[in-house]
Amino acid sequence: AQSVTQLGSHVSVSEGALVLLRCNYSSSVPPYLFWYVQYPNQGLQLLLKYTSAATLVKGINGFEAEFKKSETSFHLTKPSAHMSDAAEYFCAVSSNTGKLIFGQGTTLQVKP
């Protein structure tokens, strides 16, 4: 069975600081991994996806994630946080069925 664990339900950073949101997965098959962002009162928007072509994946809004098979991790980073990055972030894993398994989400707070 596949599962996703996001470490930290709330992360707070100062504007301009590094953003690091942690995601660990469990999968018996090569995983497809995704990061989504949800702004208040909106649906989920795809940030980036890993599909085995490269271990470092670049997404929208300056975010990137690195796939580390040995650590079963797919952490999301951004070098410099902006106020507009405040949102909830979800990591998800999928098999070839097309179904997604989501983590519980991490709320990112950006302080001025």
Place this chain on the structure above:
Amino acid sequence: DVKVTQSSRYLVKRTGEKVFLECVQDMDHENMFWYRQDPGLGLRLIYFSYDVKMKEKGDIPEGYSVSREKKERFSLILESASTNQTSMYLCASSRPATGDNQPQHFGDGTRLSIL
């Protein structure tokens, strides 16, 4: 851009009512999904569909049913609404899973309150 449209952003219903949540996508996607989102629990899959008139149960199907009569439309039905079904409901669609797995595209959600 893919557009997934949910018919209502906010909905208030009473216990025992039959409730319909509608979702339409404009990208000719085969797959459609219904999730509910609750604080601290992330997104949980209720039902999904890989094709017209086809449906499969997700992780929490109890108390819900679905209908997919046309490819672009996927309806979620609460047969007899209860207060524990108060939640945010999200619809999503995607192309079939392939070697390059397809992401799901989400609507803006329906916040449903059952009184």
